[in-house]
Amino acid sequence: MAGAARWHELLLRVPEARVEDVCDALEALEALSVSVEDADAHTPAERALFGEPGLPAPAPGWQRSQVVALFDTEAQAREAAALLAPQDFFADCEVVGVRPVADTDWVRLTQSQFDPVPITPDFWIVPSWHEPPAEARTVIRLDPGLAFGTGTHPTTRMCLRWIARHDMAGRRVLDYGCGSGILAIAAAKRGAATVDAVDIDPAAVEATRLNAAANGVALNAGLPEAAQGRYGLVLANILATPLKVLAPLLCAHVDDGGDLVLAGILERQADELREAYAPWLTLAVTDAEDGWILMTARRG
Numbered sequence: 001m002a003g004a005a006r007w008h009e010l011l012l013r014v015p016e017a018r019v020e021d022v023c024d025a026l027e028a029l030e031a032l033s034v035s036v037e038d039a040d041a042h043t044p045a046e047r048a049l050f051g052e053p054g055l056p057a058p059a060p061g062w063q064r065s066q067v068v069a070l071f072d073t074e075a076q077a078r079e080a081a082a083l084l085a086p087q088d089f090f091a092d093c094e095v096v097g098v099r100p101v102a103d104t105d106w107v108r109l110t111q112s113q114f115d116p117v118p119i120t121p122d123f124w125i126v127p128s129w130h131e132p133p134a135e136a137r138t139v140i141r142l143d144p145g146l147a148f149g150t151g152t153h154p155t156t157r158m159c160l161r162w163i164a165r166h167d168m169a170g171r172r173v174l175d176y177g178c179g180s181g182i183l184a185i186a187a188a189k190r191g192a193a194t195v196d197a198v199d200i201d202p203a204a205v206e207a208t209r210l211n212a213a214a215n216g217v218a219l220n221a222g223l224p225e226a227a228q229g230r231y232g233l234v235l236a237n238i239l240a241t242p243l244k245v246l247a248p249l250l251c252a253h254v255d256d257g258g259d260l261v262l263a264g265i266l267e268r269q270a271d272e273l274r275e276a277y278a279p280w281l282t283l284a285v286t287d288a289e290d291g292w293i294l295m296t297a298r299r300g
């Protein structure tokens with residue numbers, strides 16, 4: 001069921017030559033957002049904006065556009081229509097109407113894009129608005145937020161798979177570049193003894209603290225200086241360039257018999273990463289997904 005109307009949108013039909021003037025006017029009238037669509041979409045008059053590969057586009061715009069402007073209140077939307085109507089640039093335009101936009105539709109639209117993500121058959125990342133699947137034994141509750149890491153990116157998923165396939169019991173774990181804290185939380189849930197999660201972004205540190213609390217796990221989240229001493233597992237899902245710069249620091253944190261797990265690396269970057277880490281540890285590619293690879297090493 002749709003919820004109460006939170007905003008109102010004004011719909012206008014506008015010929016190609018007038019779109020810019022009308023959009024400028026709507027912004028001046030303090031529309032919250034203005035979007036332009038093909039008014040003839042899904043009809044025989046629909047016109048493609050992009051040509052076949054190698055050929056020029058058929059035309060720079062649509063013959064008739066539908067301009068949609070979002071306003072806080074119905075009164076503002078109607079007032080904007082009344083102010084536009086007598087303008088000379090509006091002569092060939094048409095007011096189609098004003099309609100309410102239900103608040104909860106937006107929420108549902110966003111939520112529908114984040115479904116539970118399986119890492120292994122019994123290990124799932126589940127947004128708070130979903131029930132965990134019956135087969136899930138380990139569940140991380142995580143909603144999309146300001147920090148990277150919801151389980152939908154291949155680099156995160158490969159690190160989570162690695163955690164799921166290895167014994168975490170008793171390990172001291174470091175998640176370097178923790179983002180949402182998803183890897184740190186996974187290690188804690190799978191039995192790690194203690195977990196340090198660090199990030200250069202204070203918003204990520206805060207997100208990690210909140211997500212850990214929401215999942216009922218204890219971990220120490222902080223800026224990179226909070227990483228101290230040696231760990232039985234060091235995880236770092238950052239990009240190749242910072243990973244190369246961080247090579248001596250990350251390797252120094254790996255304990256004897258401990259593992260280093262690196263992600264954020266494209267297939268073609270494997271050799272440069274292997275070379276950057278060679279003075280300390282021998283990296284091998286141990287997983288791959290969608291052009292990304294996981295590189296891991298164990299200190300013998």
Ligand SMILES: C[S@@+](CC[C@H](N)C(=O)[O-])C[C@H]1O[C@@H](n2cnc3c(N)ncnc32)[C@H](O)[C@@H]1O
Nearest residue numbers: 148149156177178179199200201204237238242
């Ligand atoms: C790709 S996200 C990974 C987040 C999460 N660990 C995951 O696997 O989904 C990389 C994170 O590393 C952090 N980061 C980037 N460079 C860093 C550095 N030099 N030291 C610490 N954190 C860094 C970013 O702020 C970001 O939160």
